[in-house]
Amino acid sequence: xLLEVKNLTIPTLDQKCVILNKVSFEVKEGSIHxxxxxxGSGKSTLAYTIMGLDNYKPSEGKIYFxxxxxxxxxxxxxxxxxxTLAWQEPARIDGLSIPRYISLGIxxxxxxxxxxxxxxxxxxxxxxxxxxxIIDEFLSGGERKRVELAAAVAMKPRLIILDxxxxxxxxxxxxxxxxxxxxxxxxxxxxxxxxHREDIGMVADYGTLLWRGDALITDEFPKVMLRYCAKAGxxxxxxxTLFKNGGFCVDEDxxxxxxxxxxxx
Amino acid sequence: xxxxEYPREILESLEDYNIDIRDFLPGxxxxxxxxxxxxxxxxxxxxxxxxxxxxxIENGIIADVIIKEGTKIEEPVHLCFGVNKETGIQEIFPxxxxxxxxxxxxxxxxxxxxxxxxxxKMFGHFYIGKNCNFTYSETHYHGENSGALVAPVGYxxxxxxxxxxxxxxxxxxxxxxxxIMIDIYAMKNSVIKSNIKAFGKCKNDSVRIRDSVxxxxxxxxxxxxxxxxxxxxxxxxxxxxxxxxxxxCNGHVECSEIVLGKGSICRARxxxxxxxxxxxxxxxxxxxxxPQKWLxxxxxxxxxxxxxxxxxxxAMLQEER
Numbered sequence: 001x002l003l004e005v006k007n008l009t010i011p012t013l014d015q016k017c018v019i020l021n022k023v024s025f026e027v028k029e030g031s032i033h034x035x036x037x038x039x040g041s042g043k044s045t046l047a048y049t050i051m052g053l054d055n056y057k058p059s060e061g062k063i064y065f066x067x068x069x070x071x072x073x074x075x076x077x078x079x080x081x082x083x084t085l086a087w088q089e090p091a092r093i094d095g096l097s098i099p100r101y102i103s104l105g106i107x108x109x110x111x112x113x114x115x116x117x118x119x120x121x122x123x124x125x126x127x128x129x130x131x132x133x134i135i136d137e138f139l140s141g142g143e144r145k146r147v148e149l150a151a152a153v154a155m156k157p158r159l160i161i162l163d164x165x166x167x168x169x170x171x172x173x174x175x176x177x178x179x180x181x182x183x184x185x186x187x188x189x190x191x192x193x194x195x196h197r198e199d200i201g202m203v204a205d206y207g208t209l210l211w212r213g214d215a216l217i218t219d220e221f222p223k224v225m226l227r228y229c230a231k232a233g234x235x236x237x238x239x240x241t242l243f244k245n246g247g248f249c250v251d252e253d254x255x256x257x258x259x260x261x262x263x264x265x
Numbered sequence: 266x267x268x269x270e271y272p273r274e275i276l277e278s279l280e281d282y283n284i285d286i287r288d289f290l291p292g293x294x295x296x297x298x299x300x301x302x303x304x305x306x307x308x309x310x311x312x313x314x315x316x317x318x319x320x321x322i323e324n325g326i327i328a329d330v331i332i333k334e335g336t337k338i339e340e341p342v343h344l345c346f347g348v349n350k351e352t353g354i355q356e357i358f359p360x361x362x363x364x365x366x367x368x369x370x371x372x373x374x375x376x377x378x379x380x381x382x383x384x385x386k387m388f389g390h391f392y393i394g395k396n397c398n399f400t401y402s403e404t405h406y407h408g409e410n411s412g413a414l415v416a417p418v419g420y421x422x423x424x425x426x427x428x429x430x431x432x433x434x435x436x437x438x439x440x441x442x443x444x445i446m447i448d449i450y451a452m453k454n455s456v457i458k459s460n461i462k463a464f465g466k467c468k469n470d471s472v473r474i475r476d477s478v479x480x481x482x483x484x485x486x487x488x489x490x491x492x493x494x495x496x497x498x499x500x501x502x503x504x505x506x507x508x509x510x511x512x513x514c515n516g517h518v519e520c521s522e523i524v525l526g527k528g529s530i531c532r533a534r535x536x537x538x539x540x541x542x543x544x545x546x547x548x549x550x551x552x553x554x555x556p557q558k559w560l561x562x563x564x565x566x567x568x569x570x571x572x573x574x575x576x577x578x579x580a581m582l583q584e585e586r
Contacts, residue, residue, distance in 0.1 A: 076569050084567075
């Protein structure tokens with residue numbers, strides 16, 4: 001396993017309650033692993049904790065990366081081990097050029113330009129348009145997200161955490177992003193995909209359902225998605241959108257059983 | 266005049282700003298130019314539609330730059346005020362006139378790479394006529410010894426329907442003691458954009474900049490943006506003033522400053538005043554450290570906190586292109 005999260009508990013800053021409650025799951029190397037759950041279930045907290053942000057210290061539990069206990073490590077150490085995060089709303093650091101921003105995590109300084117161009121191409125940004133641009137207010141939200149993704153990919157990390165990469169994007173763009181995720185996977189990078197959208201999760205091999213801070217199930221993604229719909233009581237939605245017309249192949253009896261288990265008719 | 270002798274140190278000193286001022290030497294490039302080496306005029310070249318005159322005085326020069334009516338120049342007029350000595354006094358009295366319907370850029374480079382007790386003073390007057398598009402850009406380098414005392418004062422009149430863009434960069438090297446005052450008077454329908462960036466790098470650096478815009482004409486508009494970093498005991502004061510003194514004028518002042526290291530001081534004083542009920546003037550100011558989220562984002566790319574901070578300073582003080 002590339003990533004192992006064991007009994008991870010994250011308290012609120014005042015320590016009065018928990019955001020993540022003894023969460024455990026594993027991520028296989030080379031896979032796309034989705035973390036799904038409704039708003040407020042602790043998905044972004046999990047992403048920040050794995051990345052090692054200062055305000056996200058576990059009160060209990062461990063995180064292992066390639067067998068190494070990274071729990072006490074700082075964000076920079078984790079990044080240098082091969083973990084990075086593409087942020088849900090990346091900051092607009094006005095004044096930096098796009099190539100400069102992408103170059104920050106590139107280790108192969110000798111082939112910097114080629115590496116930057118390669119990263120831009122992976123996220124479908126034309127190098128001829130973006131090699132001379134600055135990060136400023138004229139960059140759209142979608143372009144900024146792609147630049148963030150390019151910077152993460154350029155690092156050639158082993159694990160790339162994508163925190164809600166779909167937020168604020170329209171449907172056509174989301175389709176494109178799903179293709180980009182598959183391209184990243186083909187480059188031998190493992191993706192931990194944080195999302196609350198079932199359609200973007202379709203690219204995932206595996207998933208974990210977070211529900212009010214608990215990890216309820218880790219399994220193949222369709223089964224996790226089905227459990228999510230059952231928890232939310234969305235049977236018709238589930239049948240209509242996820243498991244019909246070229247969606248996931250799960251028979252209706254199985255769907256009915258899962259819904260019954262969750263106390264939903 | 267293609268073989269002008271000009272101190273190599275001054276020529277090279279602005280390279281960190283990505284400026285190669287050899288491109289501006291007489292005989293090079295197409296623009297008008299005036300090169301001052303301490304108190305001696307080393308080169309002067311004008312072009313069609315631009316009159317350049319300079320006269321040496323005891324401690325410097327009086328210089329006139331006149332863009333003649335209707336002239337539109339693509340190459341900037343270049344003024345280089347260099348001093349390759351540790352001490353001395355350089356005084357500049359420029360008068361810059363853009364007649365009606367002109368389109369021009371004047372770039373001034375003030376470089377004092379060896380300054381250690383050097384005084385540079387400027388007392389400038391700018392007259393921008395009607396329907397002009399005029400940019401004035403000033404880039405400073407004061408060496409690495411915090412050894413300069415620099416005190417420029419500028420008065421700018423911007424005529425009806427004109428756009429005046431002012432940029433001032435003091436972001437490389439150690440500034441020393443710097444006191445700058447700019448007063449801009451904006452007439453009817455004019456637009457003023459003023460962009461100031463400064464870096465007080467150590468305890469012997471003190472930078473005080475007062476940038477004032479007086480919106481005197483109906484529908485005049487302005488934005489002042491002041492950005493500064495004070496580090497390791499450096500001190501920066503940004504004083505941005507906008508007065509709305511005419512109907513339907515609109516102005517905004519923005520100051521953002523970052524404080525790094527012990528003993529550093531940043532101060533921002535946005536001052537706004539409106540005396541016409543249809544005018545609108547606003548300000549915003551922020552002082553302190555870089556947002557933690559920005560640092561986290563860069564550290565997630567493998568940078569240490571110090572490296573991330575350096576990148577953010579670089580971005581904040583980046584010259585506009």
